[in-house]
Amino acid sequence: MENKHVGLISLGGYLPAKQLKENQAEKLVQYLRKHTQLHPDYISDIERSGQLPGTIETNYDGWESKPWYEAWVKSLPEKKRSNPFQGTTERRRVPLDPISVKESVVPHPMLPSDAETIAGALAIINAGIDPDEIDLVLSHSQVPDRPLPTNASLIQEKLGLRNAGAYSIDTCCSTFVTMMEVATALVKTGIKKKVLIVSSILDSIINDKSTYWSVDTGDAALAGIITNVDEGEGYLSSFSNSHGDRHDGVVFTERSPMLFKRAELGSDCKQHFVTFLNQDALKSIAKNAPSDLKYAVDQTLNKINYQIDNIDFFVTHQPVAWAGNAWREAINIPEDKFFQTFEKYANIATCSAGVNLLEAIENGRIKAGDNVLIASSGAGENHIALVMKIPAQLITNCQ
Numbered sequence: 001m002e003n004k005h006v007g008l009i010s011l012g013g014y015l016p017a018k019q020l021k022e023n024q025a026e027k028l029v030q031y032l033r034k035h036t037q038l039h040p041d042y043i044s045d046i047e048r049s050g051q052l053p054g055t056i057e058t059n060y061d062g063w064e065s066k067p068w069y070e071a072w073v074k075s076l077p078e079k080k081r082s083n084p085f086q087g088t089t090e091r092r093r094v095p096l097d098p099i100s101v102k103e104s105v106v107p108h109p110m111l112p113s114d115a116e117t118i119a120g121a122l123a124i125i126n127a128g129i130d131p132d133e134i135d136l137v138l139s140h141s142q143v144p145d146r147p148l149p150t151n152a153s154l155i156q157e158k159l160g161l162r163n164a165g166a167y168s169i170d171t172c173c174s175t176f177v178t179m180m181e182v183a184t185a186l187v188k189t190g191i192k193k194k195v196l197i198v199s200s201i202l203d204s205i206i207n208d209k210s211t212y213w214s215v216d217t218g219d220a221a222l223a224g225i226i227t228n229v230d231e232g233e234g235y236l237s238s239f240s241n242s243h244g245d246r247h248d249g250v251v252f253t254e255r256s257p258m259l260f261k262r263a264e265l266g267s268d269c270k271q272h273f274v275t276f277l278n279q280d281a282l283k284s285i286a287k288n289a290p291s292d293l294k295y296a297v298d299q300t301l302n303k304i305n306y307q308i309d310n311i312d313f314f315v316t317h318q319p320v321a322w323a324g325n326a327w328r329e330a331i332n333i334p335e336d337k338f339f340q341t342f343e344k345y346a347n348i349a350t351c352s353a354g355v356n357l358l359e360a361i362e363n364g365r366i367k368a369g370d371n372v373l374i375a376s377s378g379a380g381e382n383h384i385a386l387v388m389k390i391p392a393q394l395i396t397n398c399q
Contacts, residue, residue, distance in 0.1 A: 006187045006226065007234025008180065009393040011358040012122025014091040014115050014200075014221040015345065016054020025050045026180075027125045028118075035131055035160040039099040042110075046256055050120065053110070054219065057093045059085050062209060068259060074213045075259055078209045084215065087321030091218030091346040093204050093349055109204040112141045113151045115221035117158040123196065123223035124159075126397045128362075131159065133149050136192045137166040138183055139177035142201040142350050155198055164196070165180060166364050171240070174378030175199055176222060176354040183226035184235045194227040201349035208273040210259030216320055218276070220348035222355055233391040234369070237306075239299035240384035243292070249281035250274065251377040285381055289323065290330035292383050297331050300373075300385040308332050311387070312370035315356040317377055318342040319349075327375065338364055352376065361390075361398040368392040 020028065029047045032038050043052045063069055063084075073084055080086065094110035101107045116139065124131055141151040142293045152166035171178045183195035200221035207214050236365075253275045257267050276282055293316070301307065314333045318324045324340040339360040341352075348355060353376045360366045368390055375385040 004188065004233050004360065005229050005231050006184045007229040007391045007394070008126035008224050009227055009229060009391055010123045010225040010397045011354065011361070012119050012124070012126055012223045013351070013355050014052055014119040014122065015355065016052055016094050016219055017056050018052045020046070020050055020052065022050065024125070024390060028121060030226040031121050031125050032118070036117055037158045037160075042095075042114065042118070043105070045095075046079065054092055054094045056090050057218075059088070059215070063093075063215065067353050070211075072210055072259055075210065076114055080212050080227055084212070086215060087342070088215045088346050089343055092217045092220060094347075096097070096203055109202060111145050112143055112202045112205075112221075114144050114152045115194065115202060115219070116141065116151060116155045116200045116223070119223040120155060120159045120196055120198050121243050123225050127225050129194070129225070131161055132192050134161045134162050134164045134196045136159060136183075136186065136195045137164050137198065138169050138179045138195060139166065139198045140179065140189070140350050141201075141284035142168055142172065142199070143174075143203070143205050146357050153188060160198070171382040172378035173319065173349045173352065174240075174376035174382050174384045175350045176224075177376050177384045178240065178382075180224070180226065180235075180374070180386055181238045181240070181384065187226055187228065187373075190237075194225060195224055196223060199350040201351055203274075203349070204289050205274055208256045208257045210367060211274075211276075213274070213276065216347045218346040220345060220346050220351040220355060222351040222358070224354065229391040233369075233389050236387045236389060237300050237303040238384065238386040239296050239303065240382065241296060242383070243288075243381040244383040246281040246285050247379075248278040249285050249381065251277045253277065253377055267271050289377065290310075290326050290382075292381070293327045293377060293385070294330045296383040296385040297373065297375055300387055304387065306371075306387065310371055311373045312337060313360065313366050313372045314338050314375070315353050315360060315372065316340070316375050317352045318356070319352075319377070320345050332383070333373075339363075361395060362392050366390055366395070368395045
């Protein structure tokens, strides 16, 4: 039988170096050891420090302290040289994978599936539910462990979710919101009861520090649980659309770093990097960004006969420093109903909107019963907006 009241009851964010509450750290360590396949070095790090594994990378750490810094600034587009960091001050970085440190001459960053395991575990312990109650994992790894298969089943296995199916959803940076929409539909129709949604961006794996846009991106993973909620709470409306003519604006492509001098017999250092490929598509994305998101928001509100004044709070994606406020102004939301974390985390892609929601709740900016608008763009070019009345469970479980 259809259940009309479905919503988000829990969130868990793996944000490297974030300090956990004492009881939360203890519960997370216990859960990770009992239920998951996470490497024990990560778990010991959480137990010892009370923080999530990883570091905070400042502009000095990542660029200004490097011997190639002056060459990098000179290589930037002229209009960016006077302000090379574009409003970014820091970003989060995952630690190196402990197995690769011990067994490889070239260690690599944490695997995306490990970041997703930590986020998923946090969402489950924050909800206070038995992991066996989860009957589906929806996932999006903006950088997966490998191109095929995707991480969905690996997350299910690493989290020890014995009763859960698993599959992937992908609308790039807007995917967490898209998964909220899909999971809500599955629970509303009774096909599933409790759905774990998990997103991650491990930018450290695909970041070319010699590009001008590399300063804007960081690492994160985010998870949430969608299930039945009390009457009058949860999902209200959503709308999505796409502009496929801009699909090749932002891509992954194999190449050498932009700032690179190769020895004749040396490595070309090629790997998959984020690349701004089609300049015409990029200009169209930037030009239409406010109107595209406003259209998705307007269509979402129209479905339930809401006006923007009915919205109590707004969270969105943060691809660059100016984007969040440009979207806020386009839909006429006042500053006191808006929250973003760009200065702290930079662009965390598929995790951006959800992390802004989580931290707004943690900071007491959102309360039970608020009508919250969540909207995001994603490369492709995809747009989605969703309105939900915040369940009381979500506030309790996130604070």
